[in-house]
Amino acid sequence: MRVGIIGCGAICSVIMSSVCRGDVEVELVALMDTSPEKCEKLLKNCVTQRSTAICKDIDCVLEARPQLVIEAASQRAVRDYVPKLLARGVDVVVLSVGALLDEELYRGVVEATKSSNSKVYIPSGAIAGIDAVKALAPLGIERVELRIYKNVKAFDPNTLKRLGFAEIRERTKVFEGSGVDASRLFPANVNVVATLALASGKIPWVKLYADPTLTKNIHEIEVESPASRIQIRVENEPHPENPKTSYLAPLSAIELLKELTKNTNILVGT
Ligand SMILES: NC(=O)c1ccc[n+]([C@@H]2O[C@H](COP(=O)([O-])OP(=O)(O)OC[C@H]3O[C@@H](n4cnc5c(N)ncnc54)[C@H](O)[C@@H]3O)[C@@H](O)[C@H]2O)c1
Incomplete structure (x- = not known):
């Protein structure tokens, strides 16, 4: 499969390691970043990929004729490039999935997939249990709660200050409310x-905790539906180069790539 990647940061570096080792059978036809030197750096030691275009704009990516593009850049990149790629018949894996909470953009993306029969793939990213949440959604999900525990350094200090949390010395709930807020x-x-909202059809109720002693990003998910009550706890190691990103996020994208490229008759999970 001919693949392009937009965004040569932390997520891309993990995907590239896997691609360059040959764990995923793809031909990497284009890499794009607003700082193309980041892509050059990642490509330098990649012996298995010799004809990858390094791009500064989306037209250059399209010229490389990818079948699938992985967006691992930013919400802005989703807005600027994803509808255009889809309209040209290119499938897209979206990592900056938060952009799709914007209803207008989401509608545009759906329209673009319909007009050209292209697909959007959203990996489960930094959380687990999306397969079960998806399976329960048609029955109607009564409650989705997401509790996030992170080191206080993972939060913007100005926002904490504005909300009255100038100094945090112990685990503190800094927010409770709708996922949109x-x-x-x-x-x-x-x-x-x-990701949880798209899988469940319900905006999660969110509680956020800042903890000065934590070294992991912890997500606890509770889902209640007529068929199941689910409780999930994921303790994620942060990516060493970008502590905001959990290591699990690129690993889930790699697994998705393997699913899309391998020739197997047995598929596990949904
Ligand atoms: N789905 C999930 O669970 C999940 C988990 C972690 C991160 N993410 C998201 O994935 C994205 C990438 O994460 P990361 O940790 O690799 O970030 P990063 O900051 O390490 O790398 C992003 C790269 O994209 C480039 N970039 C940003 N905007 C661009 C644009 N408009 N055009 C071209 N290049 C652009 C930047 O220069 C940077 O090199 C972020 O939006 C992040 O929020 C999603």
């Missing part, structure tokens, strides 16, 4: 909120 006040958590 959580995403607005604390955009670093927006992807997990959006």
Whole structure:
């Protein structure tokens, strides 16, 4: 499969390691970043990929004729490039999924997939249990709660100050409310909120805790439906180069790539 990646940061570096080792059978035809030197750096030691275009704009990515593009850049990149790629018949894996909480953009994305029969893939990212949440959604989900525990350094100090949390010395609940408000006040958590919302059809109720002693990003998810009550706790190691990103996020994108490229008759999970 001919693949392009937009965003040569923390997520891309993990995906590239896997691609360059040959764990995923793809031909990497284009890499794009607003700082193309980041892509050059990632490509330098990649012996298995010799004809990858390094791009500064989306037309260059399109010229490389990818079948699938992985967006691992920013919400802005989703807005600027994803509808255009889809309209040209290119499938897209979206990591900055928080962008799709914008209803107008979401509608545009749906329209673009319909007009060209292209697909959007949203990996489960930094959380677990999305397969079960998806399976329960048609029955109607009564409650989705997401509790996020992170080191206090993962939060914007100005936002904490504005909310009356100038100094935090112990685990403190800094927010409780709708996932939409959580995403607005604390955009670093927006992807997990959006993935859960898209899978469940319900905006999660969010509680955010800042903890000065924590070294992991912890997500606890509770889902109640007529068929099941689910409780999930995921303790994620942060990516060493970008502590806002959990290591699990790129690993889930790699697994999705393997599903899309491998020739197997047995598929596990949904
Ligand atoms: N779905 C999930 O669970 C999940 C988990 C972690 C991160 N993310 C999201 O994935 C995205 C990438 O994460 P990361 O940790 O690799 O970030 P990063 O900051 O390490 O890397 C992002 C790269 O994209 C580039 N970039 C940003 N906007 C761009 C644009 N408009 N055009 C071209 N290049 C652009 C930046 O220069 C940077 O090199 C972020 O939006 C992040 O919020 C999603």
